[in-house]
Amino acid sequence: MQASEEQLKAWMLAGLDGDAAGHACLLRTLVPMLRGFYRRRLRGAEDDVEDLVQETLISVHTKRESYDRDRPFTAWLYAIARYRLIDHYRRRKVVVPIEDVEAILVAEGFEEATSARMDVDALLSTLSPKQARAIRHTHIDGLSVSEAAVRAGIGESDVKVSVHRGLKTLAARLRGEDRR
Numbered sequence: 001m002q003a004s005e006e007q008l009k010a011w012m013l014a015g016l017d018g019d020a021a022g023h024a025c026l027l028r029t030l031v032p033m034l035r036g037f038y039r040r041r042l043r044g045a046e047d048d049v050e051d052l053v054q055e056t057l058i059s060v061h062t063k064r065e066s067y068d069r070d071r072p073f074t075a076w077l078y079a080i081a082r083y084r085l086i087d088h089y090r091r092r093k094v095v096v097p098i099e100d101v102e103a104i105l106v107a108e109g110f111e112e113a114t115s116a117r118m119d120v121d122a123l124l125s126t127l128s129p130k131q132a133r134a135i136r137h138t139h140i141d142g143l144s145v146s147e148a149a150v151r152a153g154i155g156e157s158d159v160k161v162s163v164h165r166g167l168k169t170l171a172a173r174l175r176g177e178d179r180r
Helices: 005-016 020-041 046-062 073-091 098-116 120-124 129-140 145-152 156-174
Strands: none
Touching: 005 020, 005 073, 020 046, 020 073, 046 073, 120 129, 120 156, 129 145, 129 156, 145 156
16 A cells, blocks of 8 residues: 555654654655656666665665655655666666657656646646647657647647757746746
8 A cells, every 4th residue: 555645744754853763664665666666667677676766765865854844755755766767777878869868757757746746737837838738748648749749730849849848947947946
């Protein structure tokens, strides 16, 4: 059984406040969540999955003071997990096309953030209609760039640029760099 966002955050906050038992509960509960996260991305590489789970748990423990108590815990957790995955790819010198990196990092951010009850529609409404539509078509509806271009009546490069700029704007807003 997967713990709720509220329970995970409560254990994290308890750990930050010095409750060793709460911190231990958090770390134990994260193991199956992180295994699932990495297994979906590293099919057939069970040793790598276990290594990444351990690296992520160590990062959660050592970086816990960087957690912002006002933000969802799972968003913070999965950001760490994504960075560990990127480090894994770098160590193995895995080359991934830029479109795939963007899809992995951003689509996964939206996917995992739903468990933190983030409102994608509200986020997309802060963008231009063209950027929001391009992101929705390619990252939420699962259309290819070509299909999204046909549906929107624009060129493929226009879709790619709109997605890239829209995601960059959203990332800045989520980091608090753009207070629009």
